[in-house]
Structure formats: structure tokens, C-alpha cells
Amino acid sequence: MDQEGLDPAFSVAGEMHDGRVTVTVTGEVDMATADALFQAATPERAEGATLDLRAVTFFDSAAIHTLIRLAERYPGALEVIPSARVRRILDISGLGDQPWLKPA
Template sequence: MDQVGADPSFSAVGEVVGDRVTVTVTGEVDMATAGALFEAATPGRVTAATVDLRAVTFFDSAAIHTLVRLVDHYAGALEVFPSDRVRRVLDIAGLSTQPWLKQS
């Protein structure tokens, strides 16, 4: 994916332990980086995911779309730890009461 104009501090690093991937995300998640987040969160042969967004500084509609895709992909086996900014965006989008959204 083309990263031109993307936050140079963005990273999405996944670590697989057993059947769960834990992805730690930093920087801005937007149209330029959302695909990389999805790829990091969906390595082969895992059935559950934890996405740590506590170091995310910007989160847009492309990022929300990626979370919705992950919710579908992991069907009840996803947990997301948001930063305050991410939580606010998800609140505005009407997603703040979802069971996959955890307290930071």
C-alpha cells in the first residue's frame, strides 16, 4: 500500500502467541495506513485478536471501517484497547458500547 503522506511514526506490529495475534498500533490510522493495520491483525492461522490503539493519535472513517472488518473477521474473538482520541471517534460513530471495545 502506498504510504506517501502517511504519518511517518505509524506502525502496526503484530505478535502471534498460540491462536491470538496482538497488534500494537502507533501514530495515525487513516486511509493511507488502515490497510497495514488490517494486514498486521490478520496473519494466517489465528482465530482471535487484540488490537492496542492506545498510542494512536488520529483515527478516521477508514480506520473505523477496518475495525468493522476485524469484528466480522474475528466474530466474537476481538478486543480493542483505544486511546482517548480513538474512544471519542468511536463514541461519535455510535460504537462506544460494543463488547469488543475495552477499557484502556
């Protein structure tokens, strides 16, 4: 995926297998990068998504909104593996008990 104009510490890579996309994210997910995460997690023909956020160092409201959009797009077929920092932010925001949130 072309990341021109994005924070050089941010990276996102998606890989499709059997109708499911696995997306690995590194760095800061914020207003400038959240759309790149969404695009990587929503390729054509994807029926589910796993987001590996264990290397995410910053997560803001735009990132939270992206997770909500993905949960709506993939009802029952989204898995999010958070970093400790992302987990804390989701807990504070009231999303810590979502079924798509997995242990790190």
C-alpha cells in the same frame, strides 16, 4: 511488516501467541495506513485479535471501517484497547458500546 510509503510516525507490529495476534499501533490510522493495520491483524492461523490502540493519535472513517471488518472476521474474539481519542471517535460514531471495545 514493510511500511514503505507510510507516514513515518505510524507503526504497526503484530505478534502471534496461541492462535491470537496482538497488534500494537502508534500514530495516525487513516486511509493511507488502515490497510497495514488490517494486514497485521489478519495473519494466517489467527483465530482472534487484540488491538492496542493506546498510542493512536488520529483515527478516521477508514480506520473505523477496518475495525468493523476485523469484528466480522473475529466474531467474539476481537478486543480493542483504545486511546482516549479513539474512544471518543468510536463513541461519536455509535460504536462505543461494542463488546470488543475494552477500557483503556
